[in-house]
Amino acid sequence: MAAWVLPDHIADVLPSEARHIEELRRLCLDTARGYGYELVMPPLLEHTESLLSAVGSPQDLQTFKMVDQLSGRSLGLRIDTTPQVARIDAHLLNRNAVTRLCYCGPVVHTLPASPYATREPLQFGAEIYGHTGLEADLEILQLALQSLLTAGLKDFHVDLSDARILHALLQGHTLSPELSAAITDALAHKNVSAMRELGQQLPSSLTKALLALVQMYGDISVVAHARQEFSAWPKVLHALEQIEWLASHVKHPVSIDLADLRGFAYYSGPRFSVFVPETSDALARGGRYDEVGAVFGRKRPAAGFSLDIKVLVGLLPHPQPQAAIRAPWGEDETLSHTIAQLRSQGHTVVCLLPGHESEVDEFHCDRELIQDRGVWTVRLLNTN
Amino acid sequence: MAAWVLPDHIADVLPSEARHIEELRRLCLDTARGYGYELVMPPLLEHTESLLSAVGSPQDLQTFKMVDQLSGRSLGLRIDTTPQVARIDAHLLNRNAVTRLCYCGPVVHTLPASPYATREPLQFGAEIYGHTGLEADLEILQLALQSLLTAGLKDFHVDLSDARILHALLQGHTLSPELSAAITDALAHKNVSAMRELGQQLPSSLTKALLALVQMYGDISVVAHARQEFSAWPKVLHALEQIEWLASHVKHPVSIDLADLRGFAYYSGPRFSVFVPETSDALARGGRYDEVGAVFGRKRPAAGFSLDIKVLVGLLPHPQPQAAIRAPWGEDETLSHTIAQLRSQGHTVVCLLPGHESEVDEFHCDRELIQDRGVWTVRLLNTN
Numbered sequence: 108m109a110a111w112v113l114p115d116h117i118a119d120v121l122p123s124e125a126r127h128i129e130e131l132r133r134l135c136l137d138t139a140r141g142y143g144y145e146l147v148m149p150p151l152l153e154h155t156e157s158l159l160s161a162v163g164s165p166q167d168l169q170t171f172k173m174v175d176q177l178s179g180r181s182l183g184l185r186i187d188t189t190p191q192v193a194r195i196d197a198h199l200l201n202r203n204a205v206t207r208l209c210y211c212g213p214v215v216h217t218l219p220a221s222p223y224a225t226r227e228p229l230q231f232g233a234e235i236y237g238h239t240g241l242e243a244d245l246e247i248l249q250l251a252l253q254s255l256l257t258a259g260l261k262d263f264h265v266d267l268s269d270a271r272i273l274h275a276l277l278q279g280h281t282l283s284p285e286l287s288a289a290i291t292d293a294l295a296h297k298n299v300s301a302m303r304e305l306g307q308q309l310p311s312s313l314t315k316a317l318l319a320l321v322q323m324y325g326d327i328s329v330v331a332h333a334r335q336e337f338s339a340w341p342k343v344l345h346a347l348e349q350i351e352w353l354a355s356h357v358k359h360p361v362s363i364d365l366a367d368l369r370g371f372a373y374y375s376g377p378r379f380s381v382f383v384p385e386t387s388d389a390l391a392r393g394g395r396y397d398e399v400g401a402v403f404g405r406k407r408p409a410a411g412f413s414l415d416i417k418v419l420v421g422l423l424p425h426p427q428p429q430a431a432i433r434a435p436w437g438e439d440e441t442l443s444h445t446i447a448q449l450r451s452q453g454h455t456v457v458c459l460l461p462g463h464e465s466e467v468d469e470f471h472c473d474r475e476l477i478q479d480r481g482v483w484t485v486r487l488l489n490t491n
Numbered sequence: 492m493a494a495w496v497l498p499d500h501i502a503d504v505l506p507s508e509a510r511h512i513e514e515l516r517r518l519c520l521d522t523a524r525g526y527g528y529e530l531v532m533p534p535l536l537e538h539t540e541s542l543l544s545a546v547g548s549p550q551d552l553q554t555f556k557m558v559d560q561l562s563g564r565s566l567g568l569r570i571d572t573t574p575q576v577a578r579i580d581a582h583l584l585n586r587n588a589v590t591r592l593c594y595c596g597p598v599v600h601t602l603p604a605s606p607y608a609t610r611e612p613l614q615f616g617a618e619i620y621g622h623t624g625l626e627a628d629l630e631i632l633q634l635a636l637q638s639l640l641t642a643g644l645k646d647f648h649v650d651l652s653d654a655r656i657l658h659a660l661l662q663g664h665t666l667s668p669e670l671s672a673a674i675t676d677a678l679a680h681k682n683v684s685a686m687r688e689l690g691q692q693l694p695s696s697l698t699k700a701l702l703a704l705v706q707m708y709g710d711i712s713v714v715a716h717a718r719q720e721f722s723a724w725p726k727v728l729h730a731l732e733q734i735e736w737l738a739s740h741v742k743h744p745v746s747i748d749l750a751d752l753r754g755f756a757y758y759s760g761p762r763f764s765v766f767v768p769e770t771s772d773a774l775a776r777g778g779r780y781d782e783v784g785a786v787f788g789r790k791r792p793a794a795g796f797s798l799d800i801k802v803l804v805g806l807l808p809h810p811q812p813q814a815a816i817r818a819p820w821g822e823d824e825t826l827s828h829t830i831a832q833l834r835s836q837g838h839t840v841v842c843l844l845p846g847h848e849s850e851v852d853e854f855h856c857d858r859e860l861i862q863d864r865g866v867w868t869v870r871l872l873n874t875n
Contacts, residue, residue, distance in 0.1 A: 111581065121584070126530050128532065133517065154497075180498070182498060460630075
């Protein structure tokens with residue numbers, strides 16, 4: 108195969124899109140900074156155990172593995188940055204106060220998440236540690252939404268759920284790992300008939316509850332409906348109350364999807380997903396994951412979210428190409444000085460190298476630097 | 492071993508340094524954009540053959556390898572971005588005109604380049620394709636220096652060399668790969684006695700030339716000295732003339748090191764290295780590498796440079812921590828509105844979550860948002 112063929116689901120990002128991604132990256136990081144989130148940069152690769160113990164074994168197959176020539180140990184490429192940030196909070200910063208951290212960098216998956224997904228998403232996210240109250244969940248949700256708004260996205264809605272609901276319903280029941288996985292799968296795919304079939308292996312009260320849960324999605328009225336259906340489970344009622352509080356503080360369309368279990372397995376409380384009409388998978392996911400630091404020996408209350416900037420960029424119109432100034436090449440000191448000054452003012456100045464004067468430039472040059480009665484002057488170009 | 496222990500020569504970047512790295516990243520990319528260099532983002536991993544055929548087999552041991560679950564083929568993590576950008580120029584853009592490209596992203600090495608080096612540098616670089624003249628070499632050199640200046644570096648000097656000099660001296664001699672490698676090694680380490688010993692296996696005229704070459708470093712007068720010494724090699728004289736032209740166009744201290752062969756093996760013409768007094772290894776390297784796209788079937792004139800932003804950040808004083816505004820948490824609409832407005836103006840506003848009011852904040856809060864006669868007002872804090 109030719110040397111320039113890339114692996115499937117791996118691609119170069121070419122100039123117009125790359126510049127837009129870079130802009131979105133800056134907007135997202137600056138939005139997080141505005142909320143007081145400090146930037147961290149965890150490494151791309153770690154010991155496999157560190158990466159996997161944190162996110163649970165279903166992620167094992169998603170992780171590229173390599174051998175460390177220095178130690179002979181197995182290294183993995185990160186598939187998610189959240190566990191790494193939890194490690195930083197637990198061991199490197201080791202603060203007792205509320206800590207807000209954000210990050211933006213590539214993650215790598217052995218298998219694409221969907222038929223058109225890249226295996227190298229650019230993950231942006233933020234995490235808040237040290238506060239158990241819903242104020243932290245709300246701040247994370249608001250930051251996620253503000254990041255999307257700042258990026259220029261308009262038409263999106265928020266799905267709310269809570270990881271404790273299924274957990275509460277299953278409490279006291281001993282299920283085989285296979286049965287557990289089948290239940291999770293039926294919920295994730297909203298598969299009522301599969302759930303009905305699984306019910307034959309379960310107590311009838313649990314079957315009834317799970318069959319209700321799998322259909323618990325829609326507008327905010329679902330919460331009232333769930334409150335009646337799950338009145339026997341105080342923990343579920345508590346989770347519903349928190350969902351309602353969060354929903355009342357969001358200024359965007361909210362829907363409820365109590366069976367939503369997609370994304371990473373570490374959620375332990377309220378969860379949210381942001382959807383746009385164009386896509387079936389969530390654009391951003393977040394919520395509470397108080398257990399995420401446990402493997403690093405210092406469990407702290409934690410909430411956070413993440414999104415893939417490469418997905419985000421595909422949902423937005425490309426910005427206008429940046430206009431540039433065309434300049435001749437020359438050794439004249441006044442020319443060099445003028446060009447340097449224009450560049451320091453933020454202009455792009457492209458020098459036409461000798462012999463290339465008649466080439467069509469790839470940059471959109473709408474102005475030209477010319478010498479007019481001995482003075483270097485920027486003149487507008489006739490462009491169509 | 493504990494789950495939070497990172498592999499050797501792999502590290503987290505914590506907030507104060509991470510923010511500085513992000514600032515330098517932006518400054519470097521914006522400087523390149525000012526010169527008309529378009530951003531591209533090649534992938535972190537490719538088929539091993541694509542990565543290695545381009546940079547030559549000595550880099551094989553430097554490349555982490557993985558198995559692609561989709562194809563069963565071997566994938567490698569990039570150790571250098573230049574060959575990828577050459578591939579993009581050759582196959583994706585496929586322009587005939589002068590093309591200017593830049594990039595900034597991680598590269599990964601199996602072994603650290605030096606006892607204190609990271610195995611995950613953050614490589615920033617730029618490449619110009621399609622122009623054979625020295626104007627392209629000069630533009631690349633000037634962009635490299637301007638990037639360092641913009642980053643805040645002051646005290647550096649430029650070493651000039653040319654890959655064609657050794658090539659011209661060796662032309663017509665058939666040497667074993669071992670002998671070739673030993674000569675390269677002696678030159679790279681300026682090892683006169685090793686070169687004298689190797690000379691016993693070489694014709695005396697070549698020995699004399701190589702012994703001269705290994706000592707050809709110092710100020711610009713080295714060029715005149717080399718011109719006398721190598722007067723029998725027209726190609727060397729041509730290279731010296733080009734070095735002299737480049738040196739005359741650089742406004743920073745220039746020294747000459749004709750035996751400099753460090754860095755990647757793809758150089759084919761004038762080369763430069765930028766040094767600071769603090770470090771023995773070059774901070775930035777660049778030059779002409781017209782052959783770099785050959786493996787992708789479309790050889791174009793090419794010049795470029797790269798540097799590691801993680802090394803650069805270590806040479807600069809950390810910027811002052813960004814000051815922030817402390818705000819109470821509350822559901823008051825006017826409070827939320829005021830905070831949103833301050834953030835949209837570029838301020839960092841940290842909300843004190845309920846119960847954490849007395850915590851020492853990690854952000855440097857020099858102002859506070861308070862309600863004064865019903866109006867939310869920013870007040871200066873007494874900070875020491």
